[in-house]
Amino acid sequence: xxxxxQTPKHLITATGQRVTLRCSPRSGDLSVYWYQQSLxxxxxxxxxxxxxxxxxxxxxxxxxxxxxxxxxxxELNLSSLxxxxxxxxxxxxxxxxxxxxxxxxxxxxxTRLTVL
Amino acid sequence: xxKITQTQPGMFVQEKEAVTLDCTYDTSDQSYGLFWYKxxxxxxxxxxxxxxxxxxxxxxxxxxSLNFQxxxxxxxxxxxxxxxxxxxxxxCAMRPEGGGNKLTxxxxxxxxxxx
Numbered sequence: 545x546x547x548x549x550q551t552p553k554h555l556i557t558a559t560g561q562r563v564t565l566r567c568s569p570r571s572g573d574l575s576v577y578w579y580q581q582s583l584x585x586x587x588x589x590x591x592x593x594x595x596x597x598x599x600x601x602x603x604x605x606x607x608x609x610x611x612x613x614x615x616x617x618x619e620l621n622l623s624s625l626x627x628x629x630x631x632x633x634x635x636x637x638x639x640x641x642x643x644x645x646x647x648x649x650x651x652x653x654x655t656r657l658t659v660l
Numbered sequence: 661x662x663k664i665t666q667t668q669p670g671m672f673v674q675e676k677e678a679v680t681l682d683c684t685y686d687t688s689d690q691s692y693g694l695f696w697y698k699x700x701x702x703x704x705x706x707x708x709x710x711x712x713x714x715x716x717x718x719x720x721x722x723x724x725s726l727n728f729q730x731x732x733x734x735x736x737x738x739x740x741x742x743x744x745x746x747x748x749x750x751x752c753a754m755r756p757e758g759g760g761n762k763l764t765x766x767x768x769x770x771x772x773x774x775x
Contacts, residue, residue: 546706575761587751589762600761634705641761645693646712649763652707 548652552564556658562623567635576618582631594641625659664766681737683752689758694735699749
């Protein structure tokens with residue numbers, strides 16, 4: 545158990561809908577990262593938050609948004625869902641996240657999103 | 661741009677044998693971190709081992725060791741005394757100093773441990 549929690553574990557929804565994925569980082573970790581894992585794209589970095597502020601952005605679609613709250617939990621919002629958004633979405637957390645190469649990211653169990 | 665290459669889509673190993681999973685990387689940064697993660701069929705991503713680019717010794721963590729050859733830009737994972745529970749997908753990842761905070765992952769190697 546990495547100490548990172550994600551809810552829900554599974555999510556099935558229809559095209560055009562909006563969903564929210566939730567993540568709680570390990571105790572003491574300040575950074576939260578979101579990744580998408582799909583068969584065709586592999587593991588792709590979406591976005592990072594550090595102590596409540598957006599720190600880095602990757603291949604995140606405009607239909608997707610995220611935020612980190614004062615208690616450091618994070619939510620990833622996916623809207624106008626398309627079939628191609630079906631994937632495993634991971635949250636990871638790390639102690640710092642200010643660019644140190646040694647800052648290990650620990651992953652949550654993931655949320656499997658299926659868009660029908 | 662950073663890139664991780666894992667050329668072995670699948671590997672088989674006998675139980676109790678050692679196995680090496682290959683990983684090569686490309687970066688122009690001098691400082692970077694290399695990571696290996698394990699993804700069992702249940703889906704979670706489990707951190708295994710870390711190697712820093714300036715570390716003079718190869719990293720070890722229990723049955724896992726990292727064969728780091730900086731000049732060849734390779735960071736192979738060695739699993740000793742394989743167990744059935746080692747059957748999983750293994751991902752190599754890199755975090756360069758100049759690449760922001762994201763991890764760049766390879767495509768993974770599916771390892772199957774046989775009796």
